[in-house]
Amino acid sequence: MTRIAITxxxxxxxxxxxxxxxxxxxxxxxxxxxxxxxxxxxxxxxRIAGEVPPGSIEGEARAQDRFTRLALxxxxxxxxxxxxxxxxxxxxxxxxxxGTGLGGCETLDASYRRVYKEGSPRVxxxxxxxxxxxxxxxxxxTAHQARGVSYAVVSACASSAHAIGLAAQTIASGQADAMxxxxxxxxxxxxxxxxxxxxxxxxxxxxxxxxxxxxFSANREGLVLAEGAAVFLLExxxxxxxxxxxxxxxxxxFGATSDAGHVTDPSAEGASRxxxxxxxxxxxxxxxxxxxxxxxTRANDVTETRAIKDVFGVRAGQLAISSTxxxxxxxxxxxxxxxxxxxxxxxxxGFIPPTINLExxxxxxxxxxxxxxxxxxxxxxxxxxxFGFGGxxxxxxxxxxVAADLLSTTD
Amino acid sequence: xxxxxMEQKLxxxxxxxxxxxxxxxxxxxxxxxxxxDSLDALTILFAIEEEFKISIPDDRARAxxxxxxxxxxxxxxxxxx
Numbered sequence: 487m488t489r490i491a492i493t494x495x496x497x498x499x500x501x502x503x504x505x506x507x508x509x510x511x512x513x514x515x516x517x518x519x520x521x522x523x524x525x526x527x528x529x530x531x532x533r534i535a536g537e538v539p540p541g542s543i544e545g546e547a548r549a550q551d552r553f554t555r556l557a558l559x560x561x562x563x564x565x566x567x568x569x570x571x572x573x574x575x576x577x578x579x580x581x582x583x584x585g586t587g588l589g590g591c592e593t594l595d596a597s598y599r600r601v602y603k604e605g606s607p608r609v610x611x612x613x614x615x616x617x618x619x620x621x622x623x624x625x626x627x628t629a630h631q632a633r634g635v636s637y638a639v640v641s642a643c644a645s646s647a648h649a650i651g652l653a654a655q656t657i658a659s660g661q662a663d664a665m666x667x668x669x670x671x672x673x674x675x676x677x678x679x680x681x682x683x684x685x686x687x688x689x690x691x692x693x694x695x696x697x698x699x700x701x702f703s704a705n706r707e708g709l710v711l712a713e714g715a716a717v718f719l720l721e722x723x724x725x726x727x728x729x730x731x732x733x734x735x736x737x738x739x740f741g742a743t744s745d746a747g748h749v750t751d752p753s754a755e756g757a758s759r760x761x762x763x764x765x766x767x768x769x770x771x772x773x774x775x776x777x778x779x780x781x782x783t784r785a786n787d788v789t790e791t792r793a794i795k796d797v798f799g800v801r802a803g804q805l806a807i808s809s810t811x812x813x814x815x816x817x818x819x820x821x822x823x824x825x826x827x828x829x830x831x832x833x834x835x836g837f838i839p840p841t842i843n844l845e846x847x848x849x850x851x852x853x854x855x856x857x858x859x860x861x862x863x864x865x866x867x868x869x870x871x872x873f874g875f876g877g878x879x880x881x882x883x884x885x886x887x888v889a890a891d892l893l894s895t896t897d
Numbered sequence: 898x899x900x901x902x903m904e905q906k907l908x909x910x911x912x913x914x915x916x917x918x919x920x921x922x923x924x925x926x927x928x929x930x931x932x933x934d935s936l937d938a939l940t941i942l943f944a945i946e947e948e949f950k951i952s953i954p955d956d957r958a959r960a961x962x963x964x965x966x967x968x969x970x971x972x973x974x975x976x977x978x
Contacts, residue, residue, distance in 0.1 A: 549940075608946065611939035 488658040489723035490737040491890065494568030496560035496668075497827045498543070499714030499814045500536030504563055505831055512832050512839040513860050517696035517813050519710050524552075524674055532688050534695035535674050536712025536815025549612060550625060551590035556715035556820075557622035557670035558629060564666065565630055568719040569731055573664070581634035581662045582623045583653045584717070585645030585669035587819030587874070588678065589638075590617035595675035622670045626717070634662045640819070642874030643779075644742075645669055646716070647822030647882055651740030653720050663725050668717035668823035682711055685750075687783050697843045699816075701780035701809035702787050702855045704846035709781045712815025716823035727894075735830045736890035738867060738883040739764040745877030752786055756879050757793035761869055764881040770798055773805065773883075774865035775838055777829040778855075779873045780809020781816055788850045790871065795853070806863065808841040808856040822872035826884060829868055833886045838863045866892070900977050904968050910944045924965030931964075941967075949975055 497504065500518025501511035511518060523540050527533040543555050550558070565571070593616040597609040615621065620638035627636045635656055639649040646669020653667030673679075682688050689707040691698040700706040726733055741763025745756035757779075765773065778790055787809075795802045810828045817824050832839040837860045844857035866889030872880045885893065898906075912919050915937060922931060928938055942958055945951075945967075951974035961967055972978070 607952070608943065611943050612936065615936070 490654040490657055491721050491723040491726040491733045492718050492735040492737065492830070493721045493726050493731045493733065494564035494570065494719035495716070495734060495827050495831065496563030496567070497716040497824060498538055498556055498559050499716070499817060499824050500538060500712050501814050502539060503542040503559065508828065509831050509835060511813060512810065512828055513835070513837060515813065515840045515842045515859055517842060519695040519698055519815055521695060522674060525676060530676065530679055531683050532679055532690045533692045534698055534710065536710055536714070536817065537674060538713060551616040551621060552592040552672035552713070553586060553590060553670045553715070554616070554622045554625045556672055556713065557584055557717065558625055560668060560670070560715040560717040561626040561630065561666055564717045564719050570630060570719065574729060575664055577631050577633045579634055579663040580632040580665065581656060582627045582632050582636040582666040583639055583649040583656070584623040584626065585639040585641070585647070585649035585819045585823065586619055586622060587640065587642045587645050587671050588673045589619040590621055591673050591675045591678055593617045595677050598677070626666050630666065632666060641878040641880065642876055643816070643818055643821055644872040644874035644878050644880040645819030645822070647870065647872035647880035648742060650718065650720070650737065650823060650826065650882055651742060651880055654737040654740060657720060657722050664719060664721040666717055667720050668715065669820035670715035671818040671820040672713040673711055673818050674713055679711060689782060699782050699812045700843040700845060701778070701782040701812050701841050702848060702851040703844045704848035706782045706784070706787065708783050709811070710815040712817040714814065714817040714820050714824050716820060716827040718823070718827070733890050734834065734887050736885040738885045739766045739768065740883070741881045743879045745879070747877055749877065750875055752789045752873050753877065754789045754793040754796060756877060757790060757871065757873055758796040760879040760881040761793065761797045761871065764869060764883045768867070768883065771801065772867050773869055774863070775829065775833065775868040776805060776807045777825045777868060777870040778807050778809045779871040780811050780841065782809070782811065786873070791851045791853055802853055805854065806838050806856050806861065806865070807853055808839055810839050812842040822870060822880060822882070826870045826882060829870060830884060830886065832860070833865045833868065836862055836864065838865065898975070898977060900972060903972060903975065903977055906948065907945065907968060907971065910948060911941055914941045914944055922964035924963065924968065926964045927962055928964065945971060951975060
């Protein structure tokens with residue numbers, strides 16, 4: 487079976503731009519939720535979000551939509567770490583799969599404002615190419631001259647987890663030697679925030695943004711919208727070893743299922759089935775950590791807890807689980823990639839990232855969510871859960887650098 | 898507005914949209930030779946329409962190859978001879 491190595495990681499989120507800032511936040515349980523400054527939010531009920539730190543993307547590729555600019559930044563950091571420029575890769579054998587839930591929101595919002603509010607008869611000619619869901623994948627392909635299989639993957643909040651799983655399968659099937667894979671979303675526009683307000687699932691604590699997102703806590707009030715991007719370079723394992731690159735981790739499995747049920751109400755069955763498929767023949771005892779979807783909505787956290795208990799049985803109580811969304815918020819289609827990056831970066835440094843703001847135990851959420859402080863631990867293999875509206879679930883199993891290396895010496 | 902004033906304004910717009918240090922564009926200069934591709938040209942046209950509050954018809958826009966074509970089209974719309 488083809489093994490899939492991770493040789494590059496790039497990330498930008500509310501926690502910061504790049505791996506160093508991200509790790510510092512995860513280690514210290516620092517929240518990145520802050521008052522919204524990228525748009526005029528004064529008229530909104532919800533004026534907080536997991537916005538990337540002000541100033542971190544200004545001046546970058548300004549002709550592109552914000553979600554593409556975020557994706558390009560993450561891809562550049564990833565490419566640099568992977569030694570991509572010096573990669574002896576055939577460009578035709580490298581592709582780009584980028585998940586996004588909402589695509590070019592900023593452009594769409596600005597276009598609609600011109601037409602409907604300002605009564606303008608025209609919108610910028612770049613609006614179509616900037617709004618399209620594959621804008622980020624195309625921009626990365628062009629920037630890094632990746633000429634193989636590339637497209638956008640769309641499955642709401644599971645988009646980037648699906649993209650990473652599909653990219654691994656693309657390499658395993660022999661279609662590519664390496665793939666840029668990840669996700670990007672920039673949903674902080676008035677129209678999108680209004681839509682979420684209407685669903686009444688936002689935690690609107692404008693006075694205390696840092697404690698607004700409280701996954702698994704009895705006093706949780708909902709999710710906090712966020713933006714960001716994370717991109718990995720996935721590579722055929724032997725290919726990566728031959729060129730002597732440090733192996734940062736390994737994609738060990740991928741499980742995708744559909745609830746075929748309610749559009750917004752999650753199903754424990756669909757979630758647990760995805761976890762089982764991702765683990766494949768691996769013993770569930772090998773899993774040392776689960777990065778939960780953990781949105782902090784009433785429905786998700788209880789259902790996900792039930793699903794984890796179903797999969798891990800009596801071991802569920804000993805399993806470390808956390809929701810890093812408590813710190814970076816819910817970056818929609820980018821969340822799976824951001825969370826795999828947060829998990830892998832932390833575990834490779836020897837700690838499990840915490841669930842912050844876990845203030846009150848919820849009897850319906852009674853597992854170990856690594857509350858409020860990072861925990862030193864040696865974990866070899868973890869699951870990352872992503873569940874999207876429309877009942878689409880994607881779970882990725884990942885091995886850390888140490889575990890990938892250990893597997894290589896025993897195979 | 899005089900024709901030279903208008904052309905100066907056009908040049909400013911081209912410079913801003915392309916972020917290029919374009920000193921001047923002769924009326925015979927092909928836009929493509931100045932590094933302006935088809936999408937750039939559309940973006941520049943858009944900015945010009947906004948600035949001069951005019952609407953350049955599609956057939957004129959499609960036939961535009963040189964800076965002179967651009968200038969003539971705008972001059973016609975704003976009524977400068």
